[in-house]
Amino acid sequence: MRIATWNVNSVGARLPKLIDWLGKAEPDVLCVQELKCAADAFPVDEVGELGYEVAAHGTGRWNGVAVLSKVGIDEVRRGLLDEPGFQADGAMFETQEPRAIGATCGGVRMWSVYVPNGREVGHPHYAYKLRWLDALRATAIEELAADRPFAVLGDFNIAPTDADVWDIAAFEGSTHVTEDERKALAALAETGLAEVYPRALKYDVPFTYWDYRQLRFPNNQGMRIDLVYGNERFTGAVADSYVDREARKGKGTSDHTPVVVDLDL
DNA sequence: ATGTCACACCTTGTGTGA
Numbered sequence: 001m002r003i004a005t006w007n008v009n010s011v012g013a014r015l016p017k018l019i020d021w022l023g024k025a026e027p028d029v030l031c032v033q034e035l036k037c038a039a040d041a042f043p044v045d046e047v048g049e050l051g052y053e054v055a056a057h058g059t060g061r062w063n064g065v066a067v068l069s070k071v072g073i074d075e076v077r078r079g080l081l082d083e084p085g086f087q088a089d090g091a092m093f094e095t096q097e098p099r100a101i102g103a104t105c106g107g108v109r110m111w112s113v114y115v116p117n118g119r120e121v122g123h124p125h126y127a128y129k130l131r132w133l134d135a136l137r138a139t140a141i142e143e144l145a146a147d148r149p150f151a152v153l154g155d156f157n158i159a160p161t162d163a164d165v166w167d168i169a170a171f172e173g174s175t176h177v178t179e180d181e182r183k184a185l186a187a188l189a190e191t192g193l194a195e196v197y198p199r200a201l202k203y204d205v206p207f208t209y210w211d212y213r214q215l216r217f218p219n220n221q222g223m224r225i226d227l228v229y230g231n232e233r234f235t236g237a238v239a240d241s242y243v244d245r246e247a248r249k250g251k252g253t254s255d256h257t258p259v260v261v262d263l264d265l
Numbered sequence: 266a267t268g269t270c271a272c273a274c275c276t277t278g279t280g281t282g283a
Binding site for chain 2: 009010012013034036060061062117119157211212213214215254255
């Protein structure tokens with residue numbers, strides 16, 4: 001069974017690339033992030049022609065997550081347990097954002113997640129990021145009560161170690177590399193999850209994201225922020241895992257590239 | 266060079282977010 005995760009940065013803009021990649025990589029399940037479309041606007045017919053069913057959680061312009069599966073989609077859950085919302089500048093209330101969807105596909109329980117970016121250390125969005133990760137942890141604890149393969153896959157917007165960014169000096173004072181963010185990742189793992197570390201198809205570090213600007217991809221100045229955490233039933237079944245950097249090449253790509261996990265179940 | 270994308274709209278530029 002092949003499972004993958006990919007932040008597509010707009011499913012509308014990325015549809016040709018998405019269809020192309022699904023045809024080439026042939027994952028059984030794809031966890032998608034940054035749909036940037038409403039759930040009912042997801043191109044279900046186009047991916048349906050390739051044999052995929054869709055469970056989507058999206059509201060429009062921002063965020064949005066989905067699970068695409070050729071092996072069934074059951075027990076769909078939209079949103080985390082006690083998920084916090086974000087209170088935008090000038091807004092009276094917090095608004096929940098579509099950043100997490102859970103589903104069971106082919107006997108594997110999984111969540112597709114898009115962790116808040118944080119914007120800047122000290123920004124309200126950064127506090128929101130940490131609170132959101134708490135809710136993810138609580139959801140994982142709940143899910144781990146069932147004895148079955150379980151994984152959280154997605155764009156975590158955190159580099160687990162200094163080696164997971166192209167130049168740690170360039171990230172001084174930035175989000176994605178702070179102790180608090182890494183502690184939140186560690187707390188998630190302590191619930192009973194371990195990271196599946198993918199192979200790089202080129203270079204040393206399997207980066208999953210390269211900024212569109214400043215020739216970051218040609219210079220391989222990337223970050224490893226798209227991660228897979230699984231319980232023992234999941235990680236024990238991993239036969240292979242790699243980052244498909246080919247999908248980042250050329251024009252009209254996402255700034256992220258897919259992470260693929262092959263399981264022997 | 267805050268150098269690129271993508272989206273929405275009070276839309277053919279501008280603001281917002283990443």
